[in-house]
Amino acid sequence: MTLPVRRGTSGRLSERRFPGWRDPLAEFDDLFGRMGSLLESTVGGALTEGAAWAPLADFAETDDAYQIDVDVPGVKRDDISIEVTDREMVISGEFKERERGGVLRRGTRRTGRFEYRTMLPGEINAEGINATLSDGVLTVTVPKAEAARPRRIEITAGE
Template structure:
């Protein structure tokens, strides 16, 4: 009986902390992106200042690419904001992908807060020049 109670309590606590976590993370930063395409594939560049390799997460499945990151800023104890353009430390942005992209061959790099992601196209999806025969 007491064991069952303890279990219930655990569940409640977990739910509460999840709710709290959601509230805290309500404000997300939308990283500005450049996206362009050529015959080989699609390239995405995203500005995510403050994010390093360890605080960046890229989730890819067949249909979507989710970019998330946490800006890690050194700040002294007890610092008060005098002014703040940036009101959160969490970046999140997602993009729908299409079937001709080879999601298992995505390459990503991060330098000075700029994320670069390259998604190649399947060979059969690359554009072919179609010759026109005359006569």
């Protein structure tokens, strides 16, 4: 059995500026790279195959709600799950690969399981959560609890 060999990076900028000087963390870098190569060659990348990845998302806050916009182009609403526990929200689902005729010459689209996790910064009204899917963007609106909403105090004229 042969193991992949990681080639050293000679001619680093720090070595060119200061001849004879070696970065003290370079040995750790090298060790980390070798261990990663060994793990990949023995396990074959099985640790990352079933792992979910996070889609692109925006998280915004207004006076009365939190809004999360998640990019999920081509995903059907039945393939998306939204769960809220205490203040943690998990949006998960799957990008299914399309059936194609012929040979795929190049594929850059992500497929498989995705998962977006976020902690909501304040108290929420879990009963009022609303989710819509339009034009490949999932919009989840989470209303704040009454106690978490900012209160406007009116200033009256004094004497």
